[in-house]
Amino acid sequence: MEPILLRARGEENSRSISTYLKLGGYSAMKRALISSPADVIEEVKKSGLRGRGGAGFPTGVKWGFIPKDSPKPKYLICNADESEPGTFKDREIIHVDPHMLIEGMIIASYAIAANVAYIYIRGEFVREAQYLEQAIAEAYKKRYLGRNILKTGYDLDIYVHRGAGAYICGEETALLESLEGKRGLPRLKPPFPAVVGAFGCPTIVNNVETLACVPHIIERGADWFAGIGRPRNTGPKLFCVSGHVDRPGVYELPLGVTFREIIEEHCGGMRGGRKLKAFIPGGSSAPPLPAELVDTGADFDSVAAAGSMLGSGGLIVMDETVDMVWALENLMKFYAHESCGQCTPCREGSDWALDVLRRIRRGHGRPEDMETLLRIARFASQGMTICPLGDAFCGPIEGFIKHFGHEFEAAIAKASPLPAKKLPVLPVRSGRGAFGI
Amino acid sequence: MVTVTIDGNQVQVAEGTNLIEAAGKVGIEVPTYCYHPGLTVVGQCRICFVEVEGMPRLVTACSTPVRDGMVVLTASERVKEARAAVMEFLLENHPLDCPVCDQAGECYLQDYSVEHGLDTTHMVDERRTYPGFERRLIGPHVVQNQNRCIHCTRCIRFTEEIAETADLTMKSRGNHSYIDTYDGTPLVNPWSACVADVCPVGALTTKEFRFRARVWHLEDTDSVCPGCSIGCNIRIGHFKGVVYRFVPRANAEVNGWWMCDHGRFLAESLNAREIEQPAALRNGEPQPIGWQQAVAELANLLHANRNARVVASANLSNEALYLAKRVFVDQLGLELLVPVDAGEPRAIKNGRREWVSSIDAHPNSTGARLMGLPLGDAAALESFVKSSTGPVIVLDAHAHPWLDSESAAKALARQEIVVFARSRTALTQRATLLLPSASWIETAGTYTSSTGRVQLAERGLYPRAGARAQWEVLALLGAALGAGTDPAATPRALFETMAAEVPAFAGMTFRRLSVEPGIPVLEEVSNVG
Numbered sequence: 001m002e003p004i005l006l007r008a009r010g011e012e013n014s015r016s017i018s019t020y021l022k023l024g025g026y027s028a029m030k031r032a033l034i035s036s037p038a039d040v041i042e043e044v045k046k047s048g049l050r051g052r053g054g055a056g057f058p059t060g061v062k063w064g065f066i067p068k069d070s071p072k073p074k075y076l077i078c079n080a081d082e083s084e085p086g087t088f089k090d091r092e093i094i095h096v097d098p099h100m101l102i103e104g105m106i107i108a109s110y111a112i113a114a115n116v117a118y119i120y121i122r123g124e125f126v127r128e129a130q131y132l133e134q135a136i137a138e139a140y141k142k143r144y145l146g147r148n149i150l151k152t153g154y155d156l157d158i159y160v161h162r163g164a165g166a167y168i169c170g171e172e173t174a175l176l177e178s179l180e181g182k183r184g185l186p187r188l189k190p191p192f193p194a195v196v197g198a199f200g201c202p203t204i205v206n207n208v209e210t211l212a213c214v215p216h217i218i219e220r221g222a223d224w225f226a227g228i229g230r231p232r233n234t235g236p237k238l239f240c241v242s243g244h245v246d247r248p249g250v251y252e253l254p255l256g257v258t259f260r261e262i263i264e265e266h267c268g269g270m271r272g273g274r275k276l277k278a279f280i281p282g283g284s285s286a287p288p289l290p291a292e293l294v295d296t297g298a299d300f301d302s303v304a305a306a307g308s309m310l311g312s313g314g315l316i317v318m319d320e321t322v323d324m325v326w327a328l329e330n331l332m333k334f335y336a337h338e339s340c341g342q343c344t345p346c347r348e349g350s351d352w353a354l355d356v357l358r359r360i361r362r363g364h365g366r367p368e369d370m371e372t373l374l375r376i377a378r379f380a381s382q383g384m385t386i387c388p389l390g391d392a393f394c395g396p397i398e399g400f401i402k403h404f405g406h407e408f409e410a411a412i413a414k415a416s417p418l419p420a421k422k423l424p425v426l427p428v429r430s431g432r433g434a435f436g437i
Numbered sequence: 438m439v440t441v442t443i444d445g446n447q448v449q450v451a452e453g454t455n456l457i458e459a460a461g462k463v464g465i466e467v468p469t470y471c472y473h474p475g476l477t478v479v480g481q482c483r484i485c486f487v488e489v490e491g492m493p494r495l496v497t498a499c500s501t502p503v504r505d506g507m508v509v510l511t512a513s514e515r516v517k518e519a520r521a522a523v524m525e526f527l528l529e530n531h532p533l534d535c536p537v538c539d540q541a542g543e544c545y546l547q548d549y550s551v552e553h554g555l556d557t558t559h560m561v562d563e564r565r566t567y568p569g570f571e572r573r574l575i576g577p578h579v580v581q582n583q584n585r586c587i588h589c590t591r592c593i594r595f596t597e598e599i600a601e602t603a604d605l606t607m608k609s610r611g612n613h614s615y616i617d618t619y620d621g622t623p624l625v626n627p628w629s630a631c632v633a634d635v636c637p638v639g640a641l642t643t644k645e646f647r648f649r650a651r652v653w654h655l656e657d658t659d660s661v662c663p664g665c666s667i668g669c670n671i672r673i674g675h676f677k678g679v680v681y682r683f684v685p686r687a688n689a690e691v692n693g694w695w696m697c698d699h700g701r702f703l704a705e706s707l708n709a710r711e712i713e714q715p716a717a718l719r720n721g722e723p724q725p726i727g728w729q730q731a732v733a734e735l736a737n738l739l740h741a742n743r744n745a746r747v748v749a750s751a752n753l754s755n756e757a758l759y760l761a762k763r764v765f766v767d768q769l770g771l772e773l774l775v776p777v778d779a780g781e782p783r784a785i786k787n788g789r790r791e792w793v794s795s796i797d798a799h800p801n802s803t804g805a806r807l808m809g810l811p812l813g814d815a816a817a818l819e820s821f822v823k824s825s826t827g828p829v830i831v832l833d834a835h836a837h838p839w840l841d842s843e844s845a846a847k848a849l850a851r852q853e854i855v856v857f858a859r860s861r862t863a864l865t866q867r868a869t870l871l872l873p874s875a876s877w878i879e880t881a882g883t884y885t886s887s888t889g890r891v892q893l894a895e896r897g898l899y900p901r902a903g904a905r906a907q908w909e910v911l912a913l914l915g916a917a918l919g920a921g922t923d924p925a926a927t928p929r930a931l932f933e934t935m936a937a938e939v940p941a942f943a944g945m946t947f948r949r950l951s952v953e954p955g956i957p958v959l960e961e962v963s964n965v966g
Binding site for chain 2: 166183188336337338339340341342343344345347348349350351352355356359366368371372375378379380382383384385386418
């Protein structure tokens with residue numbers, strides 16, 4: 001497949017506006033600004049573009065949720081808080097082609113009638129934030145941003161807002177709270193951000209990759225875009241492959257390509273010729289799939305049917321040497337650390353699960369531990385929590401135990417009981433005893 | 438109005454009502470931790486799950502408004518399972534130190550654990566602790582034990598939304614987050630102890646009440662705060678004749694769910710009792726006498742001196758003030774003054790989150806004014822006393838701070854004085870007649886607040902030793918002086934006579950006062966805003 005989102009990879013000065021213009025950039029924006037916002041939304045709807053942040057919600061439909069008659073200002077927010085372990089595609093886009101994101105944001109803002117847009121970028125992305133600032137400055141100079149863009153009468157300002165390093169701020173309502181200067185805690189929904197979002201106004205939050213797709217849809221048409229991939233799972237997708245493959249990295253492939261193809265053809269197979277044991281298809285929140293399912297298509301619906309999710313497209317490959325109890329403990333460390341602590345099941349459950357896994361790994365597992373883990377997973381997911389972070393750590397627990405339960409059983413079978421805790425011996429007081437007797 | 442069905446009970450509620458309030462209307466208690474009717478809804482404790490027909494997932498009752506035709510199940514198997522799971526999560530790190538926890542007995546973790554929890558836990562690992570945060574004084578009144586905290590953030594929301602001081606905040610993240618004062622400065626605001634009320638567990642308790650009594654021993658008496666003119670509704674907790682605490686009682690019209698620290702910590706002062714017997718000055722020495730003799734001597738004194746003056750008190754109930762007016766003003770034609778001390782300004786938020794402010798430091802100055810009694814400040818009181826030529830009758834030695842001053846003692850050095858008091862003051866030493874008066878909890882009475890509401894404070898204790906409430910003495914005195922008062926009157930009977938006579942109280946009855954959240958007198962009296 002010809003590269004679309006990463007077409008500038010390898011170009012000299014790929015981040016500069018001149019390179020972007022040379023490759024035909026900003027022409028989609030010009031086309032969009034002379035058509036009506038409704039047409040732009042319609043085109044994106046027709047393309048079948050689904051959100052690339054993880055949930056896979058149809059982007060055009062989301063834009064359509066913005067109330068038309070609201071007198072309040074509207075906001076577009078680009079979610080560049082890429083914090084999902086195993087995911088590094090948004091960073092690649094910003095590294096290679098920040099103008100593609102900016103053009104996508106201009107078109108999206110125009111479609112939803114927003115005059116202010118924010119890029120909420122993860123705090124650790126220091127260089128990336130600088131690249132974006134540079135690109136935005138270039139776009140202002142060319143009058144692609146600011147007052148009266150290209151004399152069409154449309155105004156748009158884009159601001160880069162750096163996060164402070166919390167995974168939870170990638171959740172869209174926590175992101176909004178953080179953007180507003182508050183503690184990044186997810187909000188109760190409804191109301192959804194499209195109605196009450198940033199600063200109480202209608203807001204659309206889109207992922208970097210989603211927005212980067214938009215100029216191409218406008219430029220080359222919805223039908224062209226829908227022709228890539230599979231029905232209901234259209235377009236190119238960036239897959240971030242990490243783990244035990246020969247050539248980890250970001251690969252742009254059409255949705256629906258099999259995981260076997262990604263691993264074997266594009267990544268050069270397993271590192272050291274070892275056997276594939278499991279892969280996590282969509283960032284650490286996705287339940288792992290065993291090697292037998294490697295022929296599953298990498299698209300939203302096929303992965304969901306296989307019992308996991310495509311999520312962000314962060315493919316983590318694990319070979320036969322991986323201890324799955326360790327892997328789950330490692331993941332749980334992340335979630336226990338990143339749970340915001342707002343709602344009970346996630347706050348208590350994530351840490352509890354970590355305690356149990358740690359104990360199993362230290363050789364003190366108990367026969368009832370797997371049941372406990374599954375109980376935590378059952379009651380900290382499926383709407384028991386305010387935001388999907390509950391599901392994000394419960395899915396992996398269920399998936400690891402479903403596919404690799406025997407490893408947990410083996411670890412528990414080998415275990416010795418936890419040594420009884422030594423209680424401190426209290427000194428006996430002379431003179432009056434207890435209770436003054 | 439919309440109609441919802443909750444566990445088979447149909448109920449009509451206003452639009453926008455949440456499912457907790459709607460269920461409450463049909464007597465179904467949905468368990469809650471983070472939800473508080475006076476604070477914003479955050480939906481984070483997850484204990485209030487209910488099942489709504491047609492919704493695939495359980496919903497939190499606190500954050501779900503009613504819709505017409507909604508069918509809600511609050512006790513289905515799914516709901517029970519989910520609640521048991523949330524209880525288990527909450528107790529997973531809770532120290533379970535109930536035997537040494539002050540909240541035990543009024544702890545929602547205990548109650549809901551019995552009602553909704555599992556009888557055991559799957560937890561075998563070490564519990565989370567916050568070393569150094571087990572008993573920490575975070576303000577002048579509040580002690581924090583973070584180990585017990587269930588992270589409901591009620592206290593934080595109280596300081597943000599009600600006190601508007603935002604003293605408390607959540608620090609750190611996830612399972613290790615903890616409540617702390619903002620910037621490490623102490624929790625100092627006029628309502629700080631309310632955070633201990635809103636805390637559903639024993640994480641925040643008040644220094645003053647901590648370890649003083651087990652709450653299941655306490656008897657509760659519904660009362661009104663004597664601290665200022667706002668008249669916050671309170672519950673007085675007492676045991677074996679000792680008053681232990683005041684806690685606010687919800688009244689949306691006056692104090693919402695709150696009360697200020699000044700009022701709350703007056704509780705201890707109700708136990709003060711230094712004067713136990715009526716005493717008359719004989720040859721410069723106070724001699725104990727009986728009440729019959731005391732009333733007779735007072736009657737004689739008033740017979741003999743038609744130039745006596747009466748210092749009444751805005752701390753007295755409507756009934757006592759009514760009798761004072763009837764006996765001293767109407768019957769004897771004496772001059773009477775109700776001294777009023779402006780005191781420190783106090784304020785509280787009512788149930789609609791409007792500020793209600795005090796007009797003075799007395800619970801019943803509005804009642805005195807409505808009764809038609811003359812009110813006066815410190816200067817008026819001083820000249821009233823100094824210009825008197827005959828005996829002065831002080832109906833309450835604690836009516837005004839000036840009465841306890843050197844200057845008052847000097848001004849009254851030559852006159853005969855009759856003093857009603859509980860503790861010794863500058864005047865009690867040389868009172869011709871010293872009469873022990875009942876404390877706030879030792880008499881029932883009605884008080885008219887600056888919010889314009891007549892409210893009932895019930896009696897929780899009998900007067901200790903030989904003390905009598907002023908209305909009781911005044912009724913006896915009135916009978917002795919021929920004012921036609923019933924010597925066996927009760928506050929109820931007195932209130933009803935008064936309601937028939939004083940226009941401001943027309944139509945009110947004691948019975949209504951005991952069930953309604955106070956009865957408003959006049960719109961223009963109210964001091965909201």
